Amino acid sequence: MDLELTEEQAAVRQLARDFVDREVTPHAAAWDRAESVDRGIVKKLGDLGFLGLTIPEEYGGCGGDHLAYCLVTEELGRGDSSVRGIVSVSLGLVAKSIAAWGSEAQKREWLPRLCSGEAVGCFGLTEPGTGSDAANLTTRAVRDGDDYVITGSKMFITNGTWADVVLLFARTGAEPGHKGISAFLVPTDTPGLERREIHGKLGLRGQATAEIVLDGARVPATAMIAPEGKGFSVAMSALAKGRMSVAAGCVGIAQACLDAAVDYAGEREQFGTPIAQHQLVQELIADIAVDVAAARLLTWQVADHIDRGLPFATESSTAKLYASEAAVRCANNALQVFGGYGYIDEYPVGKLLRDARVMTLYEGTTQIHKLLIGRALTGTSAF
Numbered sequence: 001m002d003l004e005l006t007e008e009q010a011a012v013r014q015l016a017r018d019f020v021d022r023e024v025t026p027h028a029a030a031w032d033r034a035e036s037v038d039r040g041i042v043k044k045l046g047d048l049g050f051l052g053l054t055i056p057e058e059y060g061g062c063g064g065d066h067l068a069y070c071l072v073t074e075e076l077g078r079g080d081s082s083v084r085g086i087v088s089v090s091l092g093l094v095a096k097s098i099a100a101w102g103s104e105a106q107k108r109e110w111l112p113r114l115c116s117g118e119a120v121g122c123f124g125l126t127e128p129g130t131g132s133d134a135a136n137l138t139t140r141a142v143r144d145g146d147d148y149v150i151t152g153s154k155m156f157i158t159n160g161t162w163a164d165v166v167l168l169f170a171r172t173g174a175e176p177g178h179k180g181i182s183a184f185l186v187p188t189d190t191p192g193l194e195r196r197e198i199h200g201k202l203g204l205r206g207q208a209t210a211e212i213v214l215d216g217a218r219v220p221a222t223a224m225i226a227p228e229g230k231g232f233s234v235a236m237s238a239l240a241k242g243r244m245s246v247a248a249g250c251v252g253i254a255q256a257c258l259d260a261a262v263d264y265a266g267e268r269e270q271f272g273t274p275i276a277q278h279q280l281v282q283e284l285i286a287d288i289a290v291d292v293a294a295a296r297l298l299t300w301q302v303a304d305h306i307d308r309g310l311p312f313a314t315e316s317s318t319a320k321l322y323a324s325e326a327a328v329r330c331a332n333n334a335l336q337v338f339g340g341y342g343y344i345d346e347y348p349v350g351k352l353l354r355d356a357r358v359m360t361l362y363e364g365t366t367q368i369h370k371l372l373i374g375r376a377l378t379g380t381s382a383f
């Protein structure tokens, strides 16, 4: 693996870095307090090409590689995880699934709008009763002439109240488990589809997270993406790549922790000297730095495997597991460097800790990734 960035990759990272420093970081605390990022950010992300980074140019994307996607995601995560999540879901889970599995008509209908930011996508897999055990979801789509009629509910859906389309997973067959699941592209203005914003989250407070309830929502059969019964494959392939994006976002959080801790340690004086001179403070900073570097390399490895067409699912679980736990550790260590000031929201590290915490929960919890890695290594499923 070549660890040197190409000129193009370095340029896209610089573009993202400048954008985040100018348009994201200065507003992140206010958006967190207001429980909503400024919706205008979506258009700006689209204008810069960040919402279509890895989508082919013929569908309005930039045709970029996955390392470039990681670099942009890291920068967005450094600025505000709520903003990073918009891209990880709308591009990473929805647009990329349409590009991989959609019909030509579906690609033409949705990809240019998702890439430009004119439309936002969300990913509807989790339900109130099924989280880790997603293959047992109960939302049902019943064939009625040329349509499907969908009934059920989805929980914790990122971008939920903002989205124009939901990539929705529902049971179409009688078979239990993953075999009876199909995937649909459901416009969110479909009659019978209702969205309720979930308030009071510990972190990612700027993000529009919703419960989506479907009560007889009718879509044409052409809304099905991929063949009937292949929905779970659509979901799992989206998440395998999506986890790389979560991991990159965690690297961004960890880098923000490192930057904040180094700056503060140089300014704050105790016992007549900057706290940076105390060895135990240096230990906190060194621990953060090691986590940043290790998480970044594991994440880049996934991008490298995807771009070279190598297997990447276990690498993706490894990077997501490590980077999410590392982001929590780094934020906790950074907060320690800030002392009591870390505990009030005038300073950035408390938000970084709250935003980091959910990374160990979604797109597979830490425990689920240990089981995935364990299964790959031993050949034995412990689910």
Ligand code: FAD
Residues within 6 Å of the ligand: 089, 122, 123, 124, 125, 126, 130, 131, 132, 133, 155, 156, 157, 158, 159, 201, 204, 209, 358, 361, 362, 363, 364, 365, 366, 367, 368, 371, 382, 383
């Ligand atoms: P559960 O599955 O009930 O797990 C509870 C605990 O049990 C966890 O510690 C888990 O690790 C453990 N556990 C479960 N099974 C096992 C096992 N076999 N062995 C060992 N331990 C086990 N979902 C979407 O579909 N789309 C989204 O956009 C989306 N965005 C989200 C945004 C936020 C802010 C949050 C909080 C969640 C989001 N989710 C989304 C849902 C997320 O993916 C789920 O919360 C996650 O899969 C865990 O499911 P659960 O919350 O039901 O927990």
